[in-house]
Amino acid sequence: MSYGYGGGFALIVVLFVLLIVVGASFGGYGY
Numbered sequence: 001m002s003y004g005y006g007g008g009f010a011l012i013v014v015l016f017v018l019l020i021v022v023g024a025s026f027g028g029y030g031y
Helices: 005-025
Strands: none
Touching: none
């Protein structure tokens, strides 16, 4: 796994998914 563009993109995706999961647990986004 590369730590260049691919690693940065994967990190952003993981953070975005965590944001959705946290929002869903608090009912903030209705997911």
